[in-house]
Amino acid sequence: MIKYIISFLLLAPVAVWAQYKPGLLVLTNATIIDAEHRVPLPRQTVFICDDKISLTFTAGEHTIPDSAIVINLGGKSLLPGLVDSHVHMATDPSGVDNRAHTLDVLKRMLCSGVTCVRDMAGDGRVLAGLARDARLGEITSPEICYSALMAGTVFFSDPRTATSTRGGINGKMPYMQAISDSTNLTLAIAEAKGSGASGIKLYANLTTGQVNRIMTEAQKQQMPVWGHAWLQGAGPSDLVRAGLISISHVPLLVREKAQIPEAWKKAGHNAAYWDRVTPDLHGLFDLMRAHHTILDATLLTYKVWASQDSAAIWDYEIGKRIVARAYRAGVAICAGTDDDQEKFVPEEMRLFVTDAGFSPIDAIIAATQNSAAAIGLQGRKGLVKAGMDADLIVLDADPLASIDNITKVKLVIKGGRIYNR
Structure with missing residues (x-):
């Protein structure tokens, strides 16, 4: 059975920072926005292995391993950190x-x-x-x-x-x-x-x-x-x-x-x-x-x-x-x-x-x-794609509709670690 960490996301105390680093993290139903996706790309799945993005694909193109920790983003915007x-x-x-x-x-x-x-x-x-x-x-x-x-x-x-x-x-x-x-x-x-x-x-x-x-x-x-x-x-x-x-x-x-x-x-x-x-x-x-x-x-x-x-x-x-x-x-x-x-x-x-x-x-x-x-890190950071560092943010609202929505951070992932307030 695929593992989920919805309780981790929803139940962490508001004033406390929690972090968790699974071996294989899978983000599903993501809408990717970055320099290579100026027009948002919906229904995306992102595999994160340790501290790197290992694979991105449209929903249904690959099987998700039973051992993965999965977060369904519900269509929310996924950006590079x-x-x-x-x-x-x-x-x-x-x-x-x-x-x-x-x-x-x-x-x-x-x-x-x-x-x-x-x-x-x-x-x-x-x-x-x-x-x-x-x-x-x-x-x-x-x-x-x-x-x-x-x-x-x-x-x-x-x-x-x-x-x-x-x-x-x-x-x-x-x-x-x-x-x-x-x-x-x-x-x-x-x-x-x-x-x-x-x-x-x-x-x-x-x-x-x-x-x-x-x-x-x-x-x-x-x-x-x-x-x-x-x-x-x-x-x-x-x-x-x-x-x-x-x-x-x-x-x-x-x-x-x-x-x-x-x-x-x-x-x-x-x-x-x-x-x-x-x-x-x-x-x-x-x-x-x-x-x-x-x-x-x-x-x-x-x-x-x-x-x-x-x-x-x-x-x-x-x-x-x-x-x-x-x-x-x-x-x-x-x-x-x-x-x-x-x-x-x-x-x-x-x-x-x-x-x-x-x-x-x-x-x-x-x-x-x-x-x-x-900083000379263009080969490691700044895009949501395979081979890049797993530095990502999830937003509760579309930043292209209003740049003010860049402050509506739901989730931060840095080096494959999930940070949630």
């Missing part, structure tokens, strides 16, 4: 990013449907431990991929670098290194890779020449590189030409054209003003398309900043217009929330639709396939 391409979990592990706070944030992220995150530089020692615990299911958390940071020596006066390297030497930790023209990049990148980082983040105060040398050595060592869209010395197009997988923070793209006018920082401008002053970046967009560079926009954090500081309104007003234009120009855009630890990726997706003109399906692709690609 969401990927947050830009978080910060360990900037100050002895302070605001203490373990209790971080575990709470990670649990709430998973609850929202986020099954994988890319941490964009913090204390690599702490991140390595969190990543290990998340992978083994010892904490309730998305999978954690983290960055090793490289920046110019000037940047290491920033107090955040001191809190992220406490107990070590600032600028000389394998996961956070000061780079100069005399740096042994073969060793520096080998150390970054040895720290367990998934890639290198280029942050600030680097020249175009330094970026190109880092990229050349990183490619030799098969280490992905991403970074801020402007590094003071190197501009957006320099970074695109160098081959960064993704570039972060949409307002920084303005640096391709000009400095920031003081007039932008004054309150009282209307929509027509922002439409008029937003720079034309179509040349950069063409270059990004040609190099398959992904824009890590981080719109949500700029929306929050704009609500707190009138001088930061320009970041969001200009930023959302650039995102909208990049989207129309065919630039791949991923979904990252930066330092917001309250609303998570579903809110970034909503802003893509309401403020940047995305269709709901393209907002979903941004937070799944594109965000996975921004």
Whole structure:
């Protein structure tokens, strides 16, 4: 007799997270929505063996083994797990990013449907431990991929670098290194890779020449590189030409054209003003398309900043217009929330639709396939298909009818583990 776990789904206490990992899990009567199914595909069955999707097919095409644990989804939407391409979990592990706070944030992220995150530089020692615990299911958390940071020596006066390297030497930790023209990049990148980082983040105060040398050595060592869209010395197009997988923070793209006018920082401008002053970046967009560079926009954090500081309104007003234009120009855009630890990726997706003109399906692709690609995980995550990681979410309502339905998460599966509240 086929086994069912309906009681597990319905009877788990509301305030308690439960997890269960069967050897063979079968989801039936699913409606798949992903980058390869922009039009929903109903009546699908998905086999999950251990931590991978092993088979997908239309109902009735294959026999379900008697040994399987089966969940009938009743036609509900089945999506790839969401990927947050830009978080910060360990900037100050002895302070605001203490373990209790971080575990709470990670649990709430998973609850929202986020099954994988890319941490964009913090204390690599702490991140390595969190990543290990998340992978083994010892904490309730998305999978954690983290960055090793490289920046110019000037940047290491920033107090955040001191809190992220406490107990070590600032600028000389394998996961956070000061780079100069005399740096042994073969060793520096080998150390970054040895720290367990998934890639290198280029942050600030680097020249175009330094970026190109880092990229050349990183490619030799098969280490992905991403970074801020402007590094003071190197501009957006320099970074695109160098081959960064993704570039972060949409307002920084303005640096391709000009400095920031003081007039932008004054309150009282209307929509027509922002439409008029937003720079034309179509040349950069063409270059990004040609190099398959992904824009890590981080719109949500700029929306929050704009609500707190009138001088930061320009970041969001200009930023959302650039995102909208990049989207129309065919630039791949991923979904990252930066330092917001309250609303998570579903809110970034909503802003893509309401403020940047995305269709709901393209907002979903941004937070799944594109965000996975921004981390170099496009072969593992971001689609509901055989061979991919078993990272999935089940929704109670159709997200294509309204992107707000992305918040109506019924069930989360991460690495083949079923999580239910």
